[in-house]
Amino acid sequence: MKEKKSNPRQTGSFSRRGFLKGAGITAAGTVIASSGVLSLHGQAPDTNKTLGPDTITISMKVNGKMRKLSIEPRTTLADALRIKLQLTGTKVGCDRGSCSACTVWIDDLPTLSCMTLAVEVGNREVTTIEGIAKNGKLHPVQEAFIEHDASQCGFCTPGMIMSTAHLLDENSNPTLDDIKSATRGNFCRCGTHPKVFVATLDAAGKM
Amino acid sequence: MNKFSFFEATSVEEALEQVNSTVSATIQPNASPGASVLKAGGIDLLDLMKEGLSKPEKLVSINNIPQLKEITFDEKKGLSLGAGITLAEISANARIKADYFALHQAASKAATPQIRNMATLGGNLAQRTRCWYFRSKYHECYRKGSSTCFAQIGENEYHAILVNADCASVHASSLATAIMAFDAAIEITGKEGKVKIVSMNEFFVSPDVDRKRETILEAGEIITAVILPKVKENMKSHYIKMGERESNDWPLAEVAVVVELNGEKCKKANIVLGAVAPVPLVSESAIEAIKGQTINEQTARAASIAAMTNATPLSQNAYKVPIFETIIKRALLALL
Incomplete structure (x- = not known):
């Protein structure tokens, strides 16, 4: 790993993500196993419930699978997903809760992963953009986004789809205003909103 | 964000046993180390921490109480x-x-x-104010204990137009x-x-x-x-927020009115303005102007103008005055 680190661009098979992953493991240091995290939500309190500040191991249900990961209490859910679990579909734009690019569902509620601590997810279920396709078939909103060319640079697209797909799961016959309300928080600097609206309306018709 | 430890409380008592500081105390330049603070949704707290303004050593989550x-x-x-x-x-x-x-x-x-x-x-x-000087770790502003409110002569487009002499945050x-x-x-x-x-x-x-x-x-x-408090009969309320963007934004001006009506006559009123002063402000002048009056275009307008009589806008935010005048009037008329 050291060789790659010193001159990563000369290694043909080297990827930036691979490098980040490797660096992450080196930095993680001692892993202190803790059973507290799983009992966080609604179960019996532990005798010593203070976690961290150093690395702890938690389990988290992501896209239907239980995953084990080492994090610090300060690790945001966005970083845990992207860096620890390699689920890089979730994007981080502002990292302050303003742009909604990092939207994931926690127990089916659209939530900002950049403003959620991974340690606080507990036994709730996380769904990311990677988890909404079913049985190898894209979600109707994903298909409609492709069909209507509803993304330009694409950075806001995963968040935009998590907002609109959630809307359609709740309301299969939304009005244009419903779609505008659902995407109120999702910034798009390319200005794709009109196509996002059309794609979502089209997907609603096909659900 | 700085490193911190994390504790999830299951009761109010348990949470209070763990904390030793308010978030506000951690923002002061001379904040003492070892602060343990409450965390609810975390929208404000994590933002303050990511900006390097607050560096607590322990967060006590109160989300599962x-x-x-x-x-x-x-x-x-x-x-x-x-x-x-x-x-x-x-x-x-x-x-x-x-x-x-x-x-x-x-x-x-x-x-x-x-x-x-x-x-x-x-x-x-x-939550703490969104004044950009307060939110900047490079500015030791009035709200962080110094004697300087940078907004008074600096960028004050979104700042207070009432009670703004010491600190112009809203x-x-x-x-x-x-x-x-x-x-x-x-x-x-x-x-x-x-x-x-x-x-x-x-x-x-x-x-x-x-x-x-x-x-x-x-x-x-x-x-x-x-x-x-329990609502009374003939009690009606309305809220209007005006922002720069329709989609989502902090308010430039906002008003909430709660009145007790007798027909169209205003028996009792409470008019509160937001994004106007360092604290949410009860507009006594507007209440005085509308109380006992029949609510119509003329009286609603008079109340809205009364609310802004004492306004002291700064160099960039005088535009807020007509916005407040408009939304106060609209909110009162919306009650009919």
Whole structure:
């Protein structure tokens, strides 16, 4: 790993993500196993419930699978997903809760992963953009986004789809205003909103 | 963010045993190390931490305390909202929509759908101002204990136009504007379960009283509920927020009006302005102007102008005056 680190661009098979992953493991240091995290939500309190500040191991249900990961209490859910679990579909734009690019569902509620601590997810279920396709078939909103060319640079697209797909799961016959309300928080600097609206309306018709 | 340890409390008592500081105390330049603070939705706290303004060493999560999620109704006391309920839950609550419409509107228009799913009532009331000088770690502003309010001569486009002589920040909570208009009270629980009930006016602290805090909350205290008095017959309310963007934005100006009507005559009124001063502001002049009057275009306009008579806009925010005049008038006329 050291060789790659010193001159990563000369290694043909080297990827930036691979490098980040490797660096992450080196930095993680001692892993202190803790059973507290799983009992966080609604179960019996532990005798010593203070976690961290150093690395702890938690389990988290992501896209239907239980995953084990080492994090610090300060690790945001966005970083845990992207860096620890390699689920890089979730994007981080502002990292302050303003742009909604990092939207994931926690127990089916659209939530900002950049403003959620991974340690606080507990036994709730996380769904990311990677988890909404079913049985190898894209979600109707994903298909409609492709069909209507509803993304330009694409950075806001995963968040935009998590907002609109959630809307359609709740309301299969939304009005244009419903779609505008659902995407109120999702910034798009390319200005794709009109196509996002059309794609979502089209997907609603096909659900 | 700095490193911190994490504790999830399952009861108010357990949470209060763990904390030793308010978030506001951690923002001061001479903040003592080892602070342990409460964390609810985390929207404000994590933002302060990511900006390097607050560096607590322990976060005590209060997101899984059943008591804070309760909504109860008492014939005498009124509607008690647990401080841990989210803005989305307030927005979706049928009783709040029917009886406290202005609060429903304020909760529905605040922030973004995602933030409304996370942010709590108590956190919303206790959040710090969004003044960009306060939010910059490079500016030791008045609110951080110095004697300089940079907004007075600096960039003050979004700042206060009333009570702005010492600090020109505006209070960030839209919910507070509506809650104050309903004359609601705040239930604060301290160590050993000591409960005190304070009015919204007592809860918020003006910078001329204490520049380093925006609420009376002390370390070891927690907002446990907001109590909305029982609505009276013929009571009506309305809230209007004006922002730069229609989609989602902080308010440039906002107003909540609650009136008791006798036909179209205004028996009693409460008019509260937000994004206008360092604290949510009851507009006594507007109330005086509309009380006892039949609400119509003329009287609503007179009340709205009265509200702005004492305005002292800064170099870049005089545009707020006509916006307030317009939304106060519109809110009153919307009651008919």
